[in-house]
Amino acid sequence: MKVQRTRSQERILNLLKTLNCAISAQDLYIELRNREQSMGLATVYRSLESLKLEGAVQVRTLANGESLYSSVHSDQHHLTCLNCGESIAIDECPVHQLESELQDSHQFKIYYHTLEFFGLCDRCSTTDATDVVESNNH
Numbered sequence: 001m002k003v004q005r006t007r008s009q010e011r012i013l014n015l016l017k018t019l020n021c022a023i024s025a026q027d028l029y030i031e032l033r034n035r036e037q038s039m040g041l042a043t044v045y046r047s048l049e050s051l052k053l054e055g056a057v058q059v060r061t062l063a064n065g066e067s068l069y070s071s072v073h074s075d076q077h078h079l080t081c082l083n084c085g086e087s088i089a090i091d092e093c094p095v096h097q098l099e100s101e102l103q104d105s106h107q108f109k110i111y112y113h114t115l116e117f118f119g120l121c122d123r124c125s126t127t128d129a130t131d132v133v134e135s136n137n138h
């Protein structure tokens with residue numbers, strides 16, 4: 001599928017590549033404005049949607065329902081804390097091999113995959129343990 005990109009789509013894709021991290025549509029809108037490449041929020045959403053279907057952009061949904069967009073080249077996974085929302089990037093990808101196997105066995109063009117781990121970060125689980133001890137004492 002050969003896609004003709006609009007100027008807005010090109011700008012968004014370039015910005016995502018420059019940022020090299022996942023960003024929400026709202027923040028993207030602000031970033032574009034800061035770089036004097038202003039466009040309407042609706043255009044940002046529409047462009048992200050097209051880029052997503054093209055396989056150039058990937059989406060990650062946080063525990064709070066917010067969607068984060070990034071350019072697709074990075075095969076990066078995260079540990080996400082349910083309490084404070086901190087995202088810790090991890091280096092390994094255990095499904096990299098599986099992806100190419102599935103692509104062959106199902107004749108399915110895979111653009112990207114997501115894999116996330118949820119729980120409590122070090123700081124939050126420590127705080128929690130303290131709370132439990134305190135309430136037991138009362």
Ligand SMILES: [Zn+2]
Pocket residue numbers: 081082083084085086120121122123124125
């Ligand atoms: Zn936390």
Ligand SMILES: [Zn+2]
Pocket residue numbers: 075076077092093094095096113115
């Ligand atoms: Zn991966």
